[in-house]
Structure formats: structure tokens, C-alpha cells
Amino acid sequence: MRSTIDQAAPVINVQPRHSRSLPNRTGRVVLRLTQAGEPAADDDRRVRRTRQALIGALIELVLQKRYDAITIQNLLDRADVGRSTFYAHYRGKDDLLLRSFEGLLEMLDQAMDGAGGPGARLAPVRELFCHIGQMREFHRALVRAHMLDRAYQAGTSVLSRTIARRLAAGAAHPDGDTARLAALAHGFAGALFGMLRWWVEADAAPSPERMDELYHAIRLAP
Numbered sequence: 001m002r003s004t005i006d007q008a009a010p011v012i013n014v015q016p017r018h019s020r021s022l023p024n025r026t027g028r029v030v031l032r033l034t035q036a037g038e039p040a041a042d043d044d045r046r047v048r049r050t051r052q053a054l055i056g057a058l059i060e061l062v063l064q065k066r067y068d069a070i071t072i073q074n075l076l077d078r079a080d081v082g083r084s085t086f087y088a089h090y091r092g093k094d095d096l097l098l099r100s101f102e103g104l105l106e107m108l109d110q111a112m113d114g115a116g117g118p119g120a121r122l123a124p125v126r127e128l129f130c131h132i133g134q135m136r137e138f139h140r141a142l143v144r145a146h147m148l149d150r151a152y153q154a155g156t157s158v159l160s161r162t163i164a165r166r167l168a169a170g171a172a173h174p175d176g177d178t179a180r181l182a183a184l185a186h187g188f189a190g191a192l193f194g195m196l197r198w199w200v201e202a203d204a205a206p207s208p209e210r211m212d213e214l215y216h217a218i219r220l221a222p
Contacts, residue, residue, distance in 0.1 A: 050079075050081055050085060050089075051089060053079035053080065053081055054075060054079045054081055054086065054089075054090070054096055055096060055097075055100045056079065057074075057075050057078035057079035058070070058075060058093060058096060058097060059135075059138060060078060061074055061075065061078060062138055062141045062142075063137060063138060063141065066141075066144070066145065067141055067142065067144070067145030067147060068145055070093060072086065072092065072093060075093060075096075094147070094150070097142075097147065097151065098150060098151060098154045101151050101154060101155060102154050102155070102158050104131070105124075105128070105155055105158045105159060106158060108124040108127045108128055108131070109123070109124050109158075109159065109162050111124065111127065112124040112127065120216070121212070121216055122163050122166050122167070122188055122216065123159050123162070123163055123188070123189070123192055123215070125192060125195075125208070125211060125212040125215045125216070126208045126209055126211070126212035127208075128192075128196065128208075129196065129199065129208035129211050129212070130208045132196060132200060133200075133208060136200055136203075139200050140200070140201070143201070148197070152193040152196075152197070155189070155193055156186065156189040156190055156193060157189075159188075159189040159192065160182070160185040160186045160188075160189040161185070163184075163185040163188050163189055164181050164182060164184075164185035167181055167184060167185060167188075168181060191215070191218065192215060195211060195214070195215060199211060
């Protein structure tokens with residue numbers, strides 16, 4: 001029977017149920033994506049498992065067929081989730097994808113803050129590149145589906161806010177000059193995703209650690 005908010009959805013296996021030929025690391029990626037997207041106040045494990053099943057199903061399906069060919073019913077069948085449950089959380093598959101990506105970025109950003117240190121880094125570049133490096137085929141599938149620009153736009157919005165906060169805390173700038181700060185933050189966020197696109201599509205050799213160094217080398221004091 002399909003799950004509802006009051007009935008637990010199955011936990012995703014480390015290996016996808018329907019296609020064992022997919023990389024074993026997919027399961028770990030799914031867990032990180034879905035956990036990232038959970039509101040801090042939401043401790044309902046059944047809801048988390050339902051959302052986990054949905055994004056896991058989307059990743060599996062994208063690796064098997066064209067994104068445009070994936071229907072909501074495909075997602076529901078793969079995740080064993082009811083239609084009313086799905087629409088209680090998401091407007092459609094694009095919303096599922098974009099919100100999960102935003103949640104991932106928020107989780108990586110919070111983890112960077114939690115690591116402490118002097119705060120010289122503006123964004124979790126190393127962490128993001130490590131994550132995306134495990135999902136290059138998924139990334140390329142989003143390019144073919146013309147979804148990557150939308151994902152990067154959402155990501156730019158998320159990271160520009162946290163970058164602005166770090167710029168404001170780490171360097172002096174004219175009081176009340178919020179427009180300048182916002183412009184710098186948006187530029188830094190956009191640069192990150194520009195570098196990420198190049199790194200994935202060109203199969204570039206630099207490690208995530210090296211890309212982090214290169215990104216932060218372009219930092220200019222506001």
C-alpha cells in the first residue's frame with residue numbers, strides 16, 4: 001500500500017530497487033540530499049522517509065530515462081508514495097528537484113559553519129564539488145533536460161545570502177551599503193556555479209580541494 005503522512009514510506013536501499021546496475025554510491029547521495037531538505041523543526045521520521053523515497057526515485061529514474069519522460073506516476077510507483085502525499089509536499093517533479101538541491105546547499109553551508117576555523121572561506125566549494133563529483137551523469141542529464149540553469153539559479157539565491165553574511169562579518173564596508181554587498185555576494189555565488197559547470201562538463205582534473213583554493217583566490221574585499 002502506498003504511504004501517506006501517517007504511514008511510513010520504505011527506507012531507500014543503498015542500491016536502487018529497480019536497477020542494480022546503478023552506482024552503489026547513489027544511495028549515499030540520496031540520503032544526503034533528502035536529509036538536507038528537511039526543515040529543522042520536522043522530526044517526523046515517516047515524513048523524512050517519504051521525502052527520501054521520492055528524491056531517491058527521481059535520481060534513479062533520471063539515470064535510466066530522459067527527465068522530460070518521467071511522469072509523476074513514475075515517481076509515485078518507484079517511491080511507493082501516494083499522489084495526495086506527494087502533492088502535500090511538492091508542486092511537481094521540478095519542485096522536488098529544486099527544493100532538494102536548495103536543501104543540500106543549506107546543509108553543506110551549515111556544515112562549513114559548524115567546522116569552525118577563521119572563516120576565510122565564503123562558500124562550501126570543496127564540499128559541493130565532492131558531492132557533485134559523485135553525480136556527474138545525473139548532472140549531465142539535467143543539462144540535457146534544460147534544468148541545470150534553473151537549479152543553478154536556485155543555488156545562487158541560496159548561497160548569495162550566506163555569502164553576504166560572511167562578507168559583512170569578515171570585512172569592513174560602508175554602513176548601509178546593502179546594494180554593494182548584495183551585488184558582490186551574487187557575483188561570488190554565480191562564479192561558484194560557473195566553475196562547477198566547467199568542472200563537470202569538461203571532466204576537469206583539479207580536485208575539489210584545488211577548486212576550493214582557486215575559487216577563494218578570486219575573493220576581493222568589499
